[in-house]
Every structure is written in structure tokens, then in C-alpha cells.
Amino acid sequence: MNIKKITSARGELTVPGDKSISHRAVMFGALSDGTSKITGFLKGADCLSTIDCFRKMGVKIDIEGDTVTVYGNGMHGLKSPSEQLYTGNSGTTTRLLCGLLSAQNFDTVISGDASIAKRPMGRVCNPLRLMGAKIDGDYCPLTIHGTRLHGMDHKMEVASAQVKTALILAAMYADGETKIHEIEKSRDHTELMLKAMGADIDVNGLDITVRPTKRLTAQNVAVPGDISSAAFFMVLGAIMKNSEITIKNVGINPTRTGIIDVMRDMGADIAMSNERTVTGEAAADITVKSSQLHGLTIGGSIIPRLIDELPIIAVMAAFADGETVIKDARELKVKETNRIRAVVDEFTKCGIDITETDDGMIIRGGKPIHSADFKTYGDHRMAMSLCVLAQAADGTFTLDDAECVNVSYPAFFSDLWSLE
Numbered sequence: 001m002n003i004k005k006i007t008s009a010r011g012e013l014t015v016p017g018d019k020s021i022s023h024r025a026v027m028f029g030a031l032s033d034g035t036s037k038i039t040g041f042l043k044g045a046d047c048l049s050t051i052d053c054f055r056k057m058g059v060k061i062d063i064e065g066d067t068v069t070v071y072g073n074g075m076h077g078l079k080s081p082s083e084q085l086y087t088g089n090s091g092t093t094t095r096l097l098c099g100l101l102s103a104q105n106f107d108t109v110i111s112g113d114a115s116i117a118k119r120p121m122g123r124v125c126n127p128l129r130l131m132g133a134k135i136d137g138d139y140c141p142l143t144i145h146g147t148r149l150h151g152m153d154h155k156m157e158v159a160s161a162q163v164k165t166a167l168i169l170a171a172m173y174a175d176g177e178t179k180i181h182e183i184e185k186s187r188d189h190t191e192l193m194l195k196a197m198g199a200d201i202d203v204n205g206l207d208i209t210v211r212p213t214k215r216l217t218a219q220n221v222a223v224p225g226d227i228s229s230a231a232f233f234m235v236l237g238a239i240m241k242n243s244e245i246t247i248k249n250v251g252i253n254p255t256r257t258g259i260i261d262v263m264r265d266m267g268a269d270i271a272m273s274n275e276r277t278v279t280g281e282a283a284a285d286i287t288v289k290s291s292q293l294h295g296l297t298i299g300g301s302i303i304p305r306l307i308d309e310l311p312i313i314a315v316m317a318a319f320a321d322g323e324t325v326i327k328d329a330r331e332l333k334v335k336e337t338n339r340i341r342a343v344v345d346e347f348t349k350c351g352i353d354i355t356e357t358d359d360g361m362i363i364r365g366g367k368p369i370h371s372a373d374f375k376t377y378g379d380h381r382m383a384m385s386l387c388v389l390a391q392a393a394d395g396t397f398t399l400d401d402a403e404c405v406n407v408s409y410p411a412f413f414s415d416l417w418s419l420e
């Protein structure tokens with residue numbers, strides 16, 4: 001695809017619902033007693049994979065526009081699926097299901113696409129095995145033999161909300177208390193939502209205690225816009241001349257707002273308004289204007305708060321004066337693709353001064369950028385980041401696979417072009 005360019009980015013838009021919250025609302029709704037209406041649901045491929053898997057386990061789920069109705073089967077109401085559960089490109093579906101399925105009274109096989117087959121599942125299977133889980137393999141396809149699980153006291157090895165959530169789901173079914181200690185605070189949508197639904201869960205800083213939970217009560221969920229999708233337009237507004245973009249109703253849960261902190265620290269003109277709480281999650285409108293940006297060192301405990309935004313932050317760094325160092329971000333290597341390698345290779349193609357490091361990258365920004373044929377590696381966030389890069393650069397650009405944006409943001413291109 002030739003990347004069509006806009007000359008300035010002005011206007012207002014709403015981004016699709018939060019991916020993490022959409023997955024969880026379906027999964028936890030399926031385990032609850034009662035019916036949940038989920039409004040603002042993200043109808044991207046990943047969340048549709050979650051719906052598909054739960055339908056295969058006997059849960060009735062209706063989709064009408066972006067409202068999803070889940071008719072809960074209760075904590076012990078999932079049925080043995082008659083075929084494999086296929087999770088497509090979705091790491092969240094795959095890893096969360098590992099925790100949940102370990103505790104069922106039936107066996108399942110989980111498989112996904114070529115990217116999922118390469119993503120490490122040992123990080124979730126190994127701690128589950130400490131609870132008694134019986135899982136064959138550390139890569140998809142995984143066979144999970146449902147069994148009785150035990151509580152444990154566990155220090156996590158990676159900062160990962162997917163691993164944390166898998167353990168919390170397993171712990172609700174275990175025969176005793178489970179303590180989970182995070183190494184860094186990762187997104188906490190699971191803790192917030194499950195607690196609101198009646199799970200016996202306490203959070204104290206990095207320590208989470210989960211006690212066996214007999215029953216979850218269905219609740220309606222209004223999903224706020226995904227800050228990880230809004231990030232593409234926040235950065236676009238900052239790097240393009242003569243721009244002002246307002247993104248309405250964006251989730252600003254503090255475990256997700258590292259991008260806002262980084263943009264402010266790099267000198268971006270960014271403001272929040274209309275701050276409110278929707279179904280236990282903070283939301284606001286975000287306005288970004290053309291900005292004079294400068295480089296920054298980004299590392300440490302902020303990384304889990306912006307992990308999915310690092311490719312688009314790298315784009316911002318290419319348009320900032322001076323050096324930006326991204327460190328402590330090894331996790332980028334095990335995303336939909338190796339995002340350190342992918343960003344470095346694609347940026348180098350168009351003349352950006354960038355160096356790969358073991359745990360991130362160094363970008364010396366503010367240099368001329370020229371035409372290039374970009375590769376997305378089938379990664380939705382790479383595709384959208386490169387498209388934003390092209391908007392603010394001189395030259396002409398192509399993208400080898402525009403379709404992959406469907407994973408998290410099917411209307412990305414039309415929303416972008418609507419800003420002209």
C-alpha cells in the first residue's frame with residue numbers, strides 16, 4: 001500500500017475500545033452469574049478470538065454494533081470444547097486462557113497463528129505448574145489437562161499483566177490462598193474488574209492476594225478508548241506541523257499512562273480534560289498540538305506503563321532534537337514481532353540514526369528522513385507507527401501489509417485520513 005499523506009492533523013476523533021479491558025470483560029463475564037452488557041467493545045481480531053474461544057466452551061455471546069452481551073455460565077459452567085481453541089494473533093487470549101483452563105475439569109488444546117507459535121508461553125506455564133497445572137509444551141499448540149490447583153506464594157520473573165492475570169484466574173479456583181508479587185507494576189484491569197465482580201482479591205502495592213472465589217457477579221462494562229491506539233494520534237499531533245487533535249474518551253488508568261508522562265517530559269503540548277471514572281476505570285479527553293520535542297532517557301519502572309507504545313515513542317524520538325535512549329525494554333523482543341529489531345531495521349531504511357541495544361535502542365533525532373518501503377512484520381503496532389512516521393517525513397512510503405491493523409484498530413486508516 002502507498003501511504004497516503006495528510007498535510008496537517010486537525011480535528012477530533014474517538015479511538016476504539018481498550019483491548020485489554022475488552023478481553024477481560026468477555027472472559028470474566030463468561031465466568032460470572034448473570035448477563036453483562038459490554039459497550040464500546042473493541043471489535044478487533046484479537047478480542048474476536050476471545051469471543052470465539054468462549055463460544056466454543058458453551059458461552060452464549062451476542063454482538064450488535066460495538067455492544068457485546070455475554071450470558072455468563074458461572075465459575076464452573078464452561079463446557080469442554082469439541083475442537084482446538086484458536087487464538088489467532090492474540091497473546092492476551094492465549095496466556096489468560098492458560099490460567100483459566102488449567103483449573104477446569106476438561107482438557108483443551110490452544111493454538112494460534114505463526115507469531116503466537118513463536119511467543120514464549122513458559123513464562124505463564126511454569127508458574128502455573130507450581131500450582132499443580134498440567135500443561136504439555138512451552139509453545140503453542142499447548143495441551144492443557146484441567147486439574148485441581150493449589151495456592152502458592154510466588155515472585156513473578158517478568159513484569160507482565162498477561163502472566164499476572166493467568167495466575168489470578170488460576171488462583172480463584174485453587175484450594176488455598178495465593179500470593180503473587182510483581183517485580184514492577186503492570187496494568188491492573190484484572191484486579192479492578194474482578195474485585196468489582198466479587199472476587200476475593202486484595203492488592204497492596206506490588207503484592208496481590210487471591211483467595212478461592214466461589215462466585216462472580218455479572219456487571220455491565222463501558223469500555224473506554226484504548227490509550228495504546230490513541231497514542232498514534234497523540235504522537236501524530238505532536239510531530240506534525242500546524243496540528244491539533246483531540247481524542248475523546250481515552251482510558252487513563254495510571255498503569256497505562258507512561259506515554260503521557262514521556263510526551264510531557266519530551267516537551268509535548270498535551271492536555272487532558274473532562275476527567276472521569278467509567279466502570280472503575282479512569283478516562284479523559286486528550287488534546288495534543290504541534291510541539292518542539294527533545295530527546296529523553298526512558299527506562300525502569302515506567303516501561304510496563306508504556307510497553308505497547310514504545311514503537312510510536314521511537315517515532316516521536318526520530319522527530320525530537322537530541323538523543324533518546326530506551327532501555328530496560330527487553331520485553332519488546334517477545335511481542336507480536338521482535339519490536340526492537342523491527343523498529344531499528346525499518347528506521348534505518350529511511351535514514352533515521354538509530355542503534356540497537358540489548359534492552360532497547362538509541363535514537364539520535366531531528367535528522368532528515370527519506371522515502372522507504374516499510375515492512376510491518378505482520379505487527380499491527382509496527383504498521384500504525386510506520387504510517388505515522390511517514391505522515392511527518394518528506395518522501396514517499398509504502399507498507400507491505402496494511403491489513404494487520406485489524407488486530408487492534410480496524411478503522412485506523414480512515415480515522416487518520418479524516419483528520420485532514
Ligand code: S3P
Nearest residue numbers: 020092159160161162163307308
Ligand atoms: C496485555 C499485557 C501486555 C501488553 C499486551 C496486552 C494485557 O503484555 O503488551 O498488549 O492485556 O494484559 P505483557 O503482559 O506480556 O506485558
